[in-house]
Amino acid sequence: MSEPATPDEPTDLWPAPRPRDAVDRVVSLPGSKSLTNRALLLAALADGPSVVRRPLRSRDTLLMAAALGALGTGLEDQDGDWAVTPAPWESDAAVDCGLAGTVMRFVPPVAGLARGTVAFDGDPHMRLRPVGPMLSALAALGVRIDDGGRGALPFAVHGAGEVPGGTVTIDASASSQFVSALLLAGARYEHGVDVRHVGKPVPSLPHIEMTVQMLRQHGVEVDDHDANRWAVAPGPVRAVDHDIEPDLSNAAPFLALGAATGGRVTVTDWPAETTQPGDELREILTRMGCEVTLADGDLTVVGPERLSGVDLDLHDVGELTPAVAALCALADSPSHLRGIAHIRGHETDRLAALATELGRLGADVTEREDGLSIRPAALHGGTFHTYADHRMAHAGVILGLAVDDVLVEDVATTSKTFPDFASAWTRAVHGTAT
Incomplete structure (x- = not known):
């Protein structure tokens, strides 16, 4: 366990938008x-x-x-x-x-x-x-x-x-x-x-x-x-046309918008059945106190008055960790995220990066070999480094939903999986459907 290398002094700092009231939004997402x-x-x-x-x-x-x-x-x-x-x-x-x-x-x-x-x-x-x-x-x-x-x-x-x-x-x-x-x-x-x-x-x-x-x-x-x-048997690969589902992991910050503000967010075209790990957000947000419903292809999350901490094994859905960790930092009870030692080998050492950046903004975080423990603490504004990692940027903007003056460094790194994320996020936070 070690702190990631501190980036050079950033110049591309993006003020994370903060809503002043509970939101009510409908969001469409790009493909997986x-x-x-x-x-x-x-x-x-x-x-x-x-x-x-x-x-x-x-x-x-x-x-x-x-x-x-x-x-x-x-x-x-x-x-x-x-x-x-x-x-x-x-x-x-x-x-x-x-x-x-x-x-x-x-x-x-x-x-x-x-x-x-x-x-x-x-x-x-x-x-x-x-x-x-x-x-x-x-x-x-x-x-x-x-x-x-x-x-x-x-x-x-x-x-x-x-x-x-x-x-x-x-x-x-x-x-x-x-x-x-x-x-x-x-x-x-x-x-x-x-x-x-x-x-x-x-x-x-x-x-x-x-x-x-x-x-x-x-x-x-x-x-x-x-x-x-x-075991894959030898043989031809038949030509098949594919219709690509929305990226459910990229739904995490948008659903967090509803969860963190006590508001309502609906993501359209949510598949009834899918192999995408992001579908686990339904269970995670329910355990954090949200009301989650899937009807007619729309997934709606209604946030609680206060988010509850959770004890989760995220081994199979490690890519959701940054967004979930940010929500845990906003919860009113402790959280423990486990089974995710492997995300140290993702775009950055995500456990070390999350512990460092959440801590910079006042969160009470303990980095463990295979996860994070997060306890309620008063948060404050500051620079949230992303380490060229799009999921870290998601964590930063989620914190900005509840904390003034959060500056997300290199928000453009989200283009890895979501072109023009910053504009889409701003429109969602301030009331224009994406």
């Missing part, structure tokens, strides 16, 4: 990053053209589209949708991962199917994010990897046009994306892929369930009956 990037990758592997409808267009998804385009896939804008045409991958390429874990982890297993060398690099912090176990797994499956023994960016995949595949053992306790990455490409491997996890529990299992469901939609046979084992 997780679904968009999986849909794009499967479309590139498919046996014919397809369309990804209502995709998220953000830094992460544009990086995925650029990566697949660099390999030779055809992508055409059709009134905001993406028309994807698979094509042979027969030349060298360079892939910019930016800060997108899905690009760094999902594209290398696909690059093994190319005929040429594919070089991967990204933003400086991405060289610290874990990818070594997946690269070792790829090597065991017959893909030639050149990473200088670092198990990190930058690295190169030397594609031979085909991958033998087969059975591989991996420790995916640092990221569920290690498993999803292998499964997404596995049907195109000569012997498919049989992934077996060993180690501590895999975090964010709903994301693996999302991957399995989407593979089955493409006609891919997946056996996931045994715990910690996922």
Whole structure:
């Protein structure tokens, strides 16, 4: 446990807007990053053209589209949708991962199917994010990897046009994306892929369930009956059009707007059934004292007079931690957030960053090895650093709902998954539907 490196003195400080009364808002959200990037990758592997409808267009998804385009896939804008045409991958390429874990982890297993060398690099912090176990797994499956023994960016995949595949053992306790990455490409491997996890529990299992469901939609046979084992049979990936759901994790700050103000917020087009981890917000907010209803595709949250603290294991939904932690800092009883040691390897060490930044604004926070304990305390304004992490920005703006003079550093980092978030947030707080 350690405090993250303090950023340079920030110059791009954004005053978080604060409502003066309980709000009553209706909000529409852009599409899911997780679904968009999986849909794009499967479309590139498919046996014919397809369309990804209502995709998220953000830094992460544009990086995925650029990566697949660099390999030779055809992508055409059709009134905001993406028309994807698979094509042979027969030349060298360079892939910019930016800060997108899905690009760094999902594209290398696909690059093994190319005929040429594919070089991967990204933003400086991405060289610290874990990818070594997946690269070792790829090597065991017959893909030639050149990473200088670092198990990190930058690295190169030397594609031979085909991958033998087969059975591989991996420790995916640092990221569920290690498993999803292998499964997404596995049907195109000569012997498919049989992934077996060993180690501590895999975090964010709903994301693996999302991957399995989407593979089955493409006609891919997946056996996931045994715990910690996922087997993908070799075969074609059928071309399927996808309609992308709204990003439910990005709903967190907007639902928090209702929760923190004792007001009402409705998010439209909430799916009745979904594999997105963000759906767990319904249960979390209920436990914090909110009234939560889902009817006719609209999710409505009505906030209580005072938020209640919670004791939560967020292991499967770690990406929600920053928003939930911010709400806990506004609650009138203690909270304990557990099972989330793995989020230290996200865009930043989120546990250390949250403990530091919440503490800077007066919160009583104890950082633990696998979580945070947060007790009621008087909060005050100040600068909330984000460490180039979009979820940290969400935490900052949520605090600004109840605390004057919160300045969120680099709010533009939210473009990773939500273009123009700051404008959408301002409109929501001050009364114009997004």
